[in-house]
Amino acid sequence: MKRPWQGQVEPPLLTPVPRHDPHNPLCPGATRANGEVNPHYEGTFLFDNDFPALQPDAPSPGPSDHPLFQAEAARGVCKVMCFHPWSDVTLPLMSVPEIRAVIDAWASVTEELGAQYPWVQIFENKGAMMGCSNPHPHCQVWASSFLPDVAQREERSQRAYQSQHGEPLLMEYGRQELLRKDRLVLTSEHWLVLVPFWAVWPFQTLLLPRRHVRRLPELTPAERDDLASIMKKLLTKYDNLFETSFPYSMGWHGAPMGSEAGANWDHWQLHAHYYPPLLRSATVRKFMVGYEMLAQAQRDLTPEQAAERLRALPEVHYRLGQK
């Protein structure tokens, strides 16, 4: 962190986002690429991605002729979920009841797609820096016929820990962080936010329920309200850190579903990961490049330093509070 920075500075957001743009395919009443017209929705709105990366009927690659050349069909569906009818808001600027509606929609889509697919990946790319191609507040939901790589690794680690220690890894981990305190960012009746011991992105956080919960649909109404409120606090702190609409990719991980949903998945604990790219300011990011791509992640600040800075930030958004 002491190194002088002469490298790339991200382009600032120059144009303010209009509240409604009839040509933006995510807006209420707009016409999408496939000719469909969006309803005049007033809360969340879920629809099929017009440019899906996964399709339900992807062809099989056929048998392999060599151990080093193995391919499998990847089948699934890709959906888009708008969080709000307005393009000029983000989650931290929405009200707690509006965020609660997003959480309910996340739980429903998990249930709906999980009936057929073993993995339902909800993720939000926020900000142009994180490849988001549309400023309207939204996330994506990709359901797949297979457990993706990261899901497989979490499955293996959580299963091994449970069989060795007799309890879920992330339950013990959350309990330990509550005792140790130096990586905690926020706590509430039902939730914890912390910078994990293994964090590699600057200001990376892990959002965990206190109770043993395997999947989003299992959350009680009280846990959902509390989640909406702690999310608003966390995302407000993020925006306040560099007084900018803080970019990140985030997503939920919970126990696999699909035809095996009824098996024993008690080693799983529901959680969300937040991966923010900004390191030094609103325009200077962390680059995960050479050494990180070819060898190993290396950190520019410690999890304890990141947690301390996030803890110290106000819970009132810099654009809403009085200066």
Add this chain to the structure above:
Amino acid sequence: MKRPWQGQVEPPLLTPVPRHDPHNPLCPGATRANGEVNPHYEGTFLFDNDFPALQPDAPSPGPSDHPLFQAEAARGVCKVMCFHPWSDVTLPLMSVPEIRAVIDAWASVTEELGAQYPWVQIFENKGAMMGCSNPHPHCQVWASSFLPDVAQREERSQRAYQSQHGEPLLMEYGRQELLRKDRLVLTSEHWLVLVPFWAVWPFQTLLLPRRHVRRLPELTPAERDDLASIMKKLLTKYDNLFETSFPYSMGWHGAPMGSEAGANWDHWQLHAHYYPPLLRSATVRKFMVGYEMLAQAQRDLTPEQAAERLRALPEVHYRLGQK
């Protein structure tokens, strides 16, 4: 690839780089952050990074009190290697003998640091998009007291393949790609360049010697000359793809060294990985974000499509040839 792109466009390089800038710490004769003055070097120039991520005397974190909280000291050294005295050239604009001098310097630094450290990671971050903070042509060398994550994975896979099939994984892989042809980009007497079957970055390539070579210092003079020439061709194709100074992170992987250098590492085959970020044009990149970070890499173009486009490009640089 059919999806319309309204997202981030990278800032173009506005200012031409001066050939010599006395305030650039990588230039001959310049004063560095630690007060040292660079020699008036005429070829390559190797020096200690003034802001090293690894240090030889990093303290031990002490014993762990819990299985989930394990840390180890990471010791090592970080060096910087300038490729050329001029700031306004890049490898593809350098002559074959000048590139050959870089290869010799890579082999020497591997030998020198490998005497003490088990892993010597040579890597080049090229271009501001890849976090490069100085336009002067250079790479970095980080030697570590441990095998980094990616090295460990390559060690496990190559060892397992050798014990199952009795020959090095990458020898058989290269042979298969020579037969199959559709992922080949360039071949020469001693080297192959291909887009690997497992590529996730657009236009990612793998550079492999044809002979079984475990480490850079083992390369013969003829193999080094031929490597300089195939590197110039590959990097010229890269620059020609979008008529820009093509950004990438690249690096070398070879058998571990240090105190275990004398053990049997015959399952290792030396190779270089090139990871370029550009997808659609000189200013629109591939973002490895939400789904990729939380679930699994997904590709925007196939390795065969990427190889075909690279094969078709001229081997004369767009800035040097006649239009």
